[in-house]
Amino acid sequence: xxxxxxxxxxxxxxxxxxxxxxxxxxxxxxxxxxxxxxxxxxxxxxxxxxxxxxxxxxxxxxxxxxxxxxxxxxxxxxxxxxxxxxxxxxxxxxxxxxxxxxxxxxxxxxxxxxxxxxxxxxxxxxxxxxxxxxxxxxxxxxxxxxxxxxxxxxxxxxxxxxxxxxxxxxxxxxxxxxxxxxxxxxxxxxxxxxxxxxxxxxxxxxxxxxxxxxxxxxxxxxxxxxxxxxxxx
Amino acid sequence: xxxxxxxxxxxxxxxxxxxxxxxxxxxxxxxxxxxxxxxxxxxxxxxxxxxxxxxxxxxxxxxxxxxxxxxxxxxxxxxxxxxxxxxxxxxxxxxxxxxxxxxxxxxxxxxxxxxxxxxxxxxxxxxxxxxxxxxxxxxxxxxxxxxxxxxxxxxxxxxxxxxxxxxxxxxxxxxxxxxxxxxxxxxxxxxxxxxxxxxxxxxxxxxxxxxxxxxxxxxxxxxxxxxxxxxxx
DNA sequence: TCAAAAGTGTTCTAGCTACACCCATGG
DNA sequence: CCATGGGTGTAGCTAGAACACTTTTGA
Numbered sequence: 001x002x003x004x005x006x007x008x009x010x011x012x013x014x015x016x017x018x019x020x021x022x023x024x025x026x027x028x029x030x031x032x033x034x035x036x037x038x039x040x041x042x043x044x045x046x047x048x049x050x051x052x053x054x055x056x057x058x059x060x061x062x063x064x065x066x067x068x069x070x071x072x073x074x075x076x077x078x079x080x081x082x083x084x085x086x087x088x089x090x091x092x093x094x095x096x097x098x099x100x101x102x103x104x105x106x107x108x109x110x111x112x113x114x115x116x117x118x119x120x121x122x123x124x125x126x127x128x129x130x131x132x133x134x135x136x137x138x139x140x141x142x143x144x145x146x147x148x149x150x151x152x153x154x155x156x157x158x159x160x161x162x163x164x165x166x167x168x169x170x171x172x173x174x175x176x177x178x179x180x181x182x183x184x185x186x187x188x189x190x191x192x193x194x195x196x197x198x199x200x201x202x203x204x205x206x207x208x209x210x211x212x213x214x215x216x217x218x219x220x221x222x223x224x225x226x227x228x229x230x231x232x233x
Numbered sequence: 234x235x236x237x238x239x240x241x242x243x244x245x246x247x248x249x250x251x252x253x254x255x256x257x258x259x260x261x262x263x264x265x266x267x268x269x270x271x272x273x274x275x276x277x278x279x280x281x282x283x284x285x286x287x288x289x290x291x292x293x294x295x296x297x298x299x300x301x302x303x304x305x306x307x308x309x310x311x312x313x314x315x316x317x318x319x320x321x322x323x324x325x326x327x328x329x330x331x332x333x334x335x336x337x338x339x340x341x342x343x344x345x346x347x348x349x350x351x352x353x354x355x356x357x358x359x360x361x362x363x364x365x366x367x368x369x370x371x372x373x374x375x376x377x378x379x380x381x382x383x384x385x386x387x388x389x390x391x392x393x394x395x396x397x398x399x400x401x402x403x404x405x406x407x408x409x410x411x412x413x414x415x416x417x418x419x420x421x422x423x424x425x426x427x428x429x430x431x432x433x434x435x436x437x438x439x440x441x442x443x444x445x446x447x448x449x450x451x452x453x454x455x456x457x458x459x460x461x462x463x464x465x466x
Numbered sequence: 467t468c469a470a471a472a473g474t475g476t477t478c479t480a481g482c483t484a485c486a487c488c489c490a491t492g493g
Numbered sequence: 494c495c496a497t498g499g500g501t502g503t504a505g506c507t508a509g510a511a512c513a514c515t516t517t518t519g520a
Contacts, residue, residue, distance in 0.1 A: 199519070
């Protein structure tokens with residue numbers, strides 16, 4: 001409530017992003033190595049303190065500019081608030097966390113202290129950042145199934161095989177190219193460009209190129225069972 | 234990041250809950266009427282400032298104790314952060330928001346300045362609270378379809394007709410009792426108690442009583458299309 | 467002509483909808 | 494016996510899984 005008393009209740013507030021990208025057929029997250037105590041040498045998510053005159057998402061994008069070109073971030077969304085009082089030793093710091101996604105064909109230049117790490121085998125991480133990365137991965141996996149979120153991992157144009165590789169890397173389990181193609185086509189998520197990609201050195205039929213019909217998040221799986229009746233009318 | 238400089242960056246941080254309940258076959262939200270400026274006379278969500286030594290959810294439950302007996306809150310979850318710099322006039326105040334659900338058979342005593350209001354026709358609300366209520370309603374509607382979240386709206390035991398009424402009120406569209414029964418039974422969400430409810434004054438076959446198999450949130454709709462193969466094995 | 471890669475056709479099944487029909491009660 | 498509300502049986506539909514088969518290329 002806005003009735004702020006004289007009692008001191010302010011807290012520092014940071015924003016943190018788990019920026020994910022498929023690199024070398026592996027789901028990776030952008031981390032930087034802390035040079036100072038506490039948790040010196042451990043790897044941390046990019047972020048920083050919330051400024052006076054910005055909302056959390058604006059702040060997050062601003063902070064990411066230092067680490068990765070923001071134009072490369074195809075999608076960003078809030079994950080949740082981490083606010084355990086002792087999550088960072090020494091000070092009280094509340095974190096609003098984000099999931100960010102970078103298409104696999106982008107190769108942003110990142111600072112010296114910054115590196116991509118496979119989400120499946122994280123190095124020692126600072127504070128509660130490993131949990132945040134897990135949450136981000138789980139959110140991505142869930143949304144790949146019932147939304148068009150693949151657009152944020154894929155390049156502008158791609159073949160079905162390439163898209164399949166991305167889904168396999170993100171989901172961590174086999175995906176059939178045949179069915180992926182049909183499911184996404186039926187839902188109107190993919191549209192053919194009409195072009196084909198040249199075959200590889202070992203030959204094979206040239207693959208048709210596709211792009212995502214929309215590059216903004218949309219829920220595509222209507223199979224929520226308690227939806228309104230007669231939707232088809 | 235925990236490298237807090239001498240520069241002043243602290244912000245006040247509040248927690249706000251949209252507490253929803255089905256009352257008189259209508260989805261309603263608990264609001265209190267502001268007695269002070271700003272936005273005096275307008276209706277606001279219950280909440281308050283985050284304390285020094287509590288996480289946001291603990292704080293939220295503590296603040297709700299004043300407005301509604303916490304034991305009545307069957308489910309609570311984070312909705313998101315609202316942080317637009319001028320969302321509250323005069324001060325910078327970041328809000329972590331929650332969705333809370335109260336079973337329809339609970340009738341918590343609420344303070345003088347507090348009242349339930351239909352979500353569909355809100356009175357003039359303070360600040361950005363109407364948007365928060367909308368988000369809460371949308372979250373509830375979505376999760377009713379693919380989780381067992383109904384447990385948080387329903388009493389311990391109920392007939393299928395009663396449950397159907399709750400779903401209709403929350404979703405805002407017709408729901409077939411026949412199919413509701415079968416879907417929830419197939420998913421193992423409902424279990425029959427073996428008892429029956431006495432028929433009403435106009436007769437009719439007595440209805441079987443059910444309860445929710447679990448009273449903690451569980452995702453029950455496996456129809457995420459890109460799930461691992463051979464789940465049935 | 468063969469291997470490799472891409473794409474299509476077809477069958478099978480699970481889960482949901484719709485609707486007819488049967489059941490148990492009060493009057 | 495009938496009206497009322499509750500519950501079940503069943504047929505049809507749709508989306509997805511699995512897999513065989515065809516198409517198009519390079520060598």
